Amino acid sequence: xxxxxxxxxxxxxxxxxxxxxxxxxxxxxxxxxxxxxxxxxxxxxxxxxxxxxxxxxxxxxxxxxxxxxxxxxxxxxxxxxxxxxxxxxxxxxxxxxxxxxxxxxxxxxxxxxxxxxxxxxx
Amino acid sequence: xxxxxxxxxxxxxxxxxxxxxxxxxxxxxxxxxxxxxxxxxxxxxxxxxxxxxxxxxxxxxxxxxxxxxxxxxxxxxx
Numbered sequence: 001x002x003x004x005x006x007x008x009x010x011x012x013x014x015x016x017x018x019x020x021x022x023x024x025x026x027x028x029x030x031x032x033x034x035x036x037x038x039x040x041x042x043x044x045x046x047x048x049x050x051x052x053x054x055x056x057x058x059x060x061x062x063x064x065x066x067x068x069x070x071x072x073x074x075x076x077x078x079x080x081x082x083x084x085x086x087x088x089x090x091x092x093x094x095x096x097x098x099x100x101x102x103x104x105x106x107x108x109x110x111x112x113x114x115x116x117x118x119x120x121x122x
Numbered sequence: 123x124x125x126x127x128x129x130x131x132x133x134x135x136x137x138x139x140x141x142x143x144x145x146x147x148x149x150x151x152x153x154x155x156x157x158x159x160x161x162x163x164x165x166x167x168x169x170x171x172x173x174x175x176x177x178x179x180x181x182x183x184x185x186x187x188x189x190x191x192x193x194x195x196x197x198x199x200x
Contacts, residue, residue, distance in 0.1 A: 033174065
């Protein structure tokens with residue numbers, strides 16, 4: 001079997017731009033369904049989406065809440081990673097993130113980008 | 123003669139990405155050699171289902187289109 005492909009989604013938009021928040025989760029879940037490894041890296045304001053309690057507050061139109069879409073992504077095997085420096089930038093302590101989101105650093109982002117077959121930014 | 127479907131997945135009225143998700147889930151439940159019929163009318167489904175099947179390394183054995191409705195027969199080959 002051929003090696004699994006990898007897509008890295010970089011999410012920089014946060015709770016103040018809710019219309020920009022669904023795409024990475026839906027795309028990453030679809031990637032997982034297609035046997036593609038999917039990781040979402042939350043950077044700058046993007047980290048506000050994985051702060052506990054925030055995704056529940058976002059619900060647009062006929063879409064389910066962002067929390068439901070996020071849970072579906074995690075269930076499908078999508079990895080969530082959070083930029084440590086962005087946490088410091090916005091003053092959000094480590095313990096305030098959803099448990100599925102792992103806090104990582106700048107080297108990890110560079111490495112994820114180099115190892116991915118494609119990188120998409122939102 | 124067209125192959126006979128072992129099961130049918132009705133995706134009529136569902137929008138992207140639901141037909142893709144449901145097709146994947148259905149394929150996971152099937153045995154190798156079985157054929158799944160997928161019926162969808164979301165305009166995105168026509169290309170998306172093909173893309174899914176290609177990535178999962180399964181096989182589309184028949185495809186028909188009537189108006190806005192596409193019908194795929196997908197064989198689980200592995």
